[in-house]
Amino acid sequence: MQLEYFHMIDRIVDLKVDEKTIVVEAQVPQESTIFEGHFPGYPLMPGVLLIESMAQASGWLQLGVFRFERMPILAAVKEAKVRGSVFPGELMSIEASLTHEGSGYAMTEAKIRVGGKLRANAALTFTLIPFPNADMRSHMDAIAKRVGFPQQAISS
Amino acid sequence: MSSTFDQVATIIAETCDIPRDTITPDSHAIDDLGIDSLDFLDIAFAIDKQFGIKLPLEKWTQEVNDGKATTEQYFVLKNLCARIDELVAAKGASA
Numbered sequence: 259m260q261l262e263y264f265h266m267i268d269r270i271v272d273l274k275v276d277e278k279t280i281v282v283e284a285q286v287p288q289e290s291t292i293f294e295g296h297f298p299g300y301p302l303m304p305g306v307l308l309i310e311s312m313a314q315a316s317g318w319l320q321l322g323v324f325r326f327e328r329m330p331i332l333a334a335v336k337e338a339k340v341r342g343s344v345f346p347g348e349l350m351s352i353e354a355s356l357t358h359e360g361s362g363y364a365m366t367e368a369k370i371r372v373g374g375k376l377r378a379n380a381a382l383t384f385t386l387i388p389f390p391n392a393d394m395r396s397h398m399d400a401i402a403k404r405v406g407f408p409q410q411a412i413s414s
Numbered sequence: 415m416s417s418t419f420d421q422v423a424t425i426i427a428e429t430c431d432i433p434r435d436t437i438t439p440d441s442h443a444i445d446d447l448g449i450d451s452l453d454f455l456d457i458a459f460a461i462d463k464q465f466g467i468k469l470p471l472e473k474w475t476q477e478v479n480d481g482k483a484t485t486e487q488y489f490v491l492k493n494l495c496a497r498i499d500e501l502v503a504a505k506g507a508s509a
Contacts, residue, residue, distance in 0.1 A: 333452055360462060362472040363455045383455060 261290045266311040273322050273411050278356035280319035284311055288347045303344040308378045309335055312368035315352040316382055320364055323356055325412045330364065334383035342377045362386055418495040425460045439492035444485060467501040
């Protein structure tokens with residue numbers, strides 16, 4: 259995880275395109291400038307970054323299901339709950355499922371667990387847009403490689 | 415069973431917090447009811463679920479942007495309901 263670059267996801271653990279589910283891991287760093295302010299003496303992951311992490315997990319799921327033909331962009335956050343804090347050094351396991359495929363939009367439900375315990379969950383809505391340019395597409399391809407996106411899952 | 419319009423009007427009223435009695439078959443979802451594109455996604459989702467269809471929003475938007483259709487053809491509620499009925503009928507025919 260590189261918080262300053264919004265690289266929230268470290269590894270795709272399991273992508274099931276047919277079942278429209280994904281599990282990813284995100285290792286919260288021990289140190290970050292973000293923790294210097296949030297909060298001095300009691301560092302913890304900001305709730306908005308937990309939501310961003312669930313959105314990115316949902317994003318990888320959609321890139322898989324839609325075979326990189328569309329780029330999902332977060333449009334709405336519903337029913338988001340931060341049930342417990344996430345602290346520096348903790349490993350987040352994030353699961354997401356695609357709950358609805360609309361025309362030009364999609365909806366997911368996502369959960370963050372640490373050590374098996376639920377820390378946050380949300381229902382998210384995304385708009386699906388064509389990749390706006392080649393730079394963004396190549397950027398996503400590079401990140402896909404870094405997080406171990408299973409190309410074989412969408413090659414059949 | 416309530417009409418397509420009654421069901422759609424109820425969805426719009428509940429989703430966008432618009433008084434039900436202000437929604438008529440001649441209401442334009444965007445121009446008259448002030449529904450923006452993001453709120454319309456919630457309406458589309460509810461319609462998709464309720465009628466078991468997939469509103470082709472991307473196709474409609476493209477047609478409007480290309481000047482091949484007007485927003486009135488898709489977003490005046492009586493026209494929207496006619497499209498929904500067509501999609502439901504097409505789904506039934508292909509089942």
